[in-house]
Amino acid sequence: MKKVEIFDPAMCCSTGVCGPSVDPNLTRVASAVYSMEQKGVDIKRFNLANDPAAFADNKTVNQVLQEKGADALPVILLDGEVVKVGEYPTNEEFAEWLEVSAEELTQKPCVRVSVKLD
Template sequence: MKKVEIFDPAMCCSTGVCGPSVDPELTRVASAVHLLESSGIEIKRYQLTNDPDKFADNSTVSSILHEKGTDALPITLVNGEIVQTGSYPTNEDLAKWLNVKLETLQAKPKSKLSINLNSLN
């Protein structure tokens, strides 16, 4: 089975919903990672802010960062080999690399959360 690792730049969170505005690209990636993990695929994300040891311990990633700087982030590895730098993989890329159906990455949550704001008073 293939293993995917995504090395993110420094940021406050990987979901894209923190800060003054929502980043749809980060939200898409977070959703794709969650769906792949739920399907049993080995996929990990590491943030420069929270996981600097993962960056330092991976000689491939460390070498790219020394050569190109943080502009190379995000860096995506499949089975330890660099497949993309400087941007996040598309859902199509992930589906191709992992040999999964694209629909797997476009699934919507099956249950909806209902919040009664009147009960918060």
């Protein structure tokens, strides 16, 4: 199975819903990551503000940061190789890399709620 790692810039959260304006691209990425996690895909996100050791410990990401600075973030790795720098993947790119349909990345979780009426 393929492994995707997303190295985000320093943010307060990964969803993009905090702060004065919502970034729809971050919300889309968070939704795609959640959908893939639910399917057992090996996909991880690292936030520079919360997990700086992940950036320092990963030689590939560290090299990108040394060469291009923090403006290169996000850095996306597929099986340890850089596939995208400076912007988030589209759902089509995620689908291609992970060999799934793009629709699977936008499916809402199905939750069953049991209600007992007395």
